[in-house]
Amino acid sequence: MSQLDAVIRQSRRVKRGEYLFRAGDPFRALFAVRTGFFKNCVSSHDGREQVTGFHMSGDLMGLDGISSNTHGCDAQALEDSDVCELPFARLELLGRDIPSLQRHFFRLMSREIVRDQSVMLLLGNMKAEERLAAFLLNLSQRLSARGFAANDFVLRMSREEIGSFLGLKLETVSRTLSKFQANGWISVDHKHIRLLQPEHLKQLVSGCAGGFADDHSAHA
């Protein structure tokens, strides 16, 4: 695994609001988030945006660019961030010599496909409350997997971005958060969220979360 260091060209800094890459940019490298927080976004011709995912430390971005040598989505930093650039050509070469790397790589791509399927299930079958509960639990789990508090965290994204990801309008996100708070399940202080009764959230998604609440995000 130390050979992996060889492909890391450099650590690149991206300030809040800046784009690491944009849809249509030539694809040369994958990016692993070292610190910070990103959103990925596809947009239609008429300007409608769909957030396809949020990415934090350890997550890999850019896999969708391999197919066409062109990035298929935007990657925008939601806070000052730090990423590793992994030139894909070098990665491909190394994969041939290091079976375990090739294998790891296939798994990463497959995991992304599985994650996308969970999101489809969410968007296709779940109601607003279920979506938001699944979202909060997913975030909680990913944060705790990285050593942060599971039940006390700060949202890096706006209500509108959450809504875009979940297929809801920002007002609905706001209302639903308020409702959860009124129920005593969470506390909402602007972007500061506390899960007071996560078991109630789990109950909401129990049955309908096809694994999305689990951490299927891509680790580098």
Add this chain to the structure above:
Amino acid sequence: MSQLDAVIRQSRRVKRGEYLFRAGDPFRALFAVRTGFFKNCVSSHDGREQVTGFHMSGDLMGLDGISSNTHGCDAQALEDSDVCELPFARLELLGRDIPSLQRHFFRLMSREIVRDQSVMLLLGNMKAEERLAAFLLNLSQRLSARGFAANDFVLRMSREEIGSFLGLKLETVSRTLSKFQANGWISVDHKHIRLLQPEHLKQLVSGCAGGFADDHSAHA
């Protein structure tokens, strides 16, 4: 590419209604559709089903199984079909020796991720009419890419399966098809669809189809 024949263990027949694999089955191989038609399906604990895709000749299925050595979705034949089984272990080995194969493989997985992103855009942003128009156009394009008529085809799936894929109920699918027919844009005779004025359908999705109408399906 003739070396590829080496990994094709056998051609396997799957009758209409039968499952090629089911979620939870141990993952050993990918499957390329030779003839026939399949749906892929993830389901939640409480029985809700989400069709994640439809696959026809040349498409590859099972990529989501790599990550966990377990298939993540069902693959059910919607008509009598014929698939090639591609043992994954052998494919991995060959990939090391044949760079073009490895490269091709990465592209295939990436293409699946891009396709999934288009579906997210569809499920998250589009209205019933737009979804159905995008679906018909996508089907049309994939069929014509395989040498079939683009504007005259037979649906292999039920209204319910279309609805599941598009995040709609079967009644809505039926109503929307009827509306398209009333407009003179298509003709509907049970499962036999004719696109009479595809330009009107394109107009409906123009602006909001983030590439889904194009053929981003996985070719073997």
Add this chain to the structure above:
DNA sequence: GATTGTTTTTGATACGAATCAACCGCCCCT
């Protein structure tokens, strides 16, 4: 520290799709 713009909350209303329900056409069946 006032000002401007952005994000969030909350309310009233409208609209789209789900739901509930009835009916039809078709295939299979014995």
Add this chain to the structure above:
DNA sequence: AGGGGCGGTTGATTCGTATCAAAAACAATC
């Protein structure tokens, strides 16, 4: 020929979320 089941269409109604609107909280700027 007469059931029975399945898939599909269509209608009436309900429900959930979007939309429109206004105000409050906050952040950025000078």
